[in-house]
Amino acid sequence: MSSRALPVRVVPPGMFGLGRGRRLIERDLLVARRVWWVPLSGIAEPVFYLLSIGIGIGKLVGRIPGPHHTTIVYATYVAPALLAASAMNGAVYESTFNVYFKLKYAKIFDAVLSTPLEAVDVARGEIAYALLRGTFYAAIFVAMMAALGDLVSVWAVLALPAAMLISFAFSAVGMAATTYMRGWTDFDLVQLVLLPLFLFSTTFYPLSTYPRWLQLAVECTPLFHGVSLVRALTLGQVGPAAAGHAAYLVVMGVIGVVVASRRVRVLLLE
Amino acid sequence: MPGEPLIYARGLTKTFGSLRAVDAVDFSVTRGEAFGFLGPNGAGKSSTMRMIAAVSPRSGGDLRVLGLDPDRDGPTIRGRLGVVPQEDNLDLELTVRENLYVYGRYFDIPRRELRARIERLLDFAQLSERADERVEPLSGGMKRRLTIARSLVNEPDLLLLDEPTTGLDPQARHALWDRLYRLKAEGVTLVLTTHYMDEAEQLCDRLVVMEGGRIAAEGSPRALIGRYCxxxxxxxxxxxxxxxxxxxxxxxxxxxxxxxxxxxxxxxxxxxxxxxxxxxxxxxxxxxxxxxxxxxxxxxxxxxxxxxxxxxxx
The missing domain is CATH 3.30.70.980 (YebC, transcriptional regulation domain)
Structure with a gap:
């Protein structure tokens, strides 16, 4: 039993005021130990993008203007955006597909709610676990960026916390959205949302490329703020706007937690 | 609190829209008793059980469980209850032992204490030899025994069993009854729903017959037979x-x-x-x-x- 308890100890009690929700993280980590290879697929995708687009297209694009009148290679420009995207992907896959399975098929939460845990604990625990998965993806990606020399500013030490914030925001909204899903076909909508977010959130080129109306639309979407925040940090262009991006993600996450808690209560505690 | 009933319900009501699933029922359960809810499907048994289990807010009336109000003290009440739901909701991604472990952790039971309890519960449920196997391929009777073992992990004051033996073969039913007798002999208060009359006669000291959300009759099995048959x-x-x-x-x-x-x-x-x-x-x-x-x-x-x-x- 001692080895069984091991993954559990990496979660400090009271993390983010999780309350009893951390018990669900213990459960999820126990399951994850058995399928440790699953997250690898999630890491592979942004890494492939970084190698193919960053390095391949980077050859065609050449050096581009960077901070403080310097120039940077294209990969250094794209990498923070891909970091933001991987933090989003990890969080969304966990908080949509996996949460839906636990909610509708495995009936995990029905059992959980007959113990002292409450709906809000279920929401917080599952969102925190999805956040962990997103963070795990992001950490590996940050390590790769460091190895490839894509972290050009000391501000980059905040890139991982920023990625965690992105994961939090998307985990929370992902779980809230999952409580409204009527069947597996609804998950096509998740893809329909994620793909344009990934492509248009100034991932591959700056906002100024777009006409004004499209700029305004992009500025309303969450991944744009995530990409902008991470890029500001890794390139060392930190200004008041960065605080605004962070605030957007915090608000989004808090709304997600509140809605997810309420919906779990409505669905399971009628 | 000797003398105070473990469950006290007066005018307890549950409505879903215009449907009165439980319609102003009165009953009480005292410590050490085995109490049964009998009734056909849709009589309101499970709705009543869910209100007692503090997972479904009541629509009206009074309800005290372990002297507490489920609306206000849900987590405290649930911490002292054992619940065996109608359909097993074991964690199929975990092993037998891990199911008990994870569930015990939901009650904040310290790891060392929990490990000792798990060995006893595995023995009680006759599952020691399957302890490290996945739950999914186990037989229906084994899953049911594991669900009951799981419900005991917090050493509950009150055990709620919703149709505990539905769908089991005769051998598995008798094995399960045997476990429930043992619990009863140890002084655990049992509240169960069933539509098996032999089960009710075997296990219940006292029972109510529910029909259309109301209580149609109440008494010991013998008394009810004397009165209505x-x-x-x-x-x-x-x-x-x-x-x-x-x-x-x-x-x-x-x-x-x-x-x-x-x-x-x-x-x-x-x-x-x-x-x-x-x-x-x-x-x-x-x-x-x-x-x-x-x-x-x-x-x-x-x-x-x-x-x-x-x-x-x-």
């Missing part, structure tokens, strides 16, 4: 389509004090009587010559069918 029942089988005609000829039995009541079913007549042999003799005296005659005890099933009717509930 007779000591014995004679089942008379005649040829096809003859039941009605034969029943008419038997009406004299009531006047002679031999039978309290005769029920006509499509395939047989039921003569409710306190003296089965005397009733059979009276039938023979009338020279009716039934195809078969069976004298049996009055059972809770007779009570149940009398109170809730013979129509099918879907």
């Amino acid at each position: 007779t000591r014995e029942v004679v089942e008379l089988r005649f040829g096809p389509g003859e039941s009605e005609r034969m029943a008419a000829k038997l009406t004299g039995l009531g006047g002679a004090g031999v039978s309290e009541r005769i029920e006509v079913l499509p395939d047989r007549l039921l003569v409710y009587t306190d003296e089965g042999d005397a009733a059979v003799a009276a039938v023979e005296a009338l020279r009716l010559e039934p195809v078969s005659v069976l004298v049996r005890r009055g059972t809770l099933e007779d009570v149940f069918l009398r109170l809730t009717g013979r129509h099918l509930v879907d």
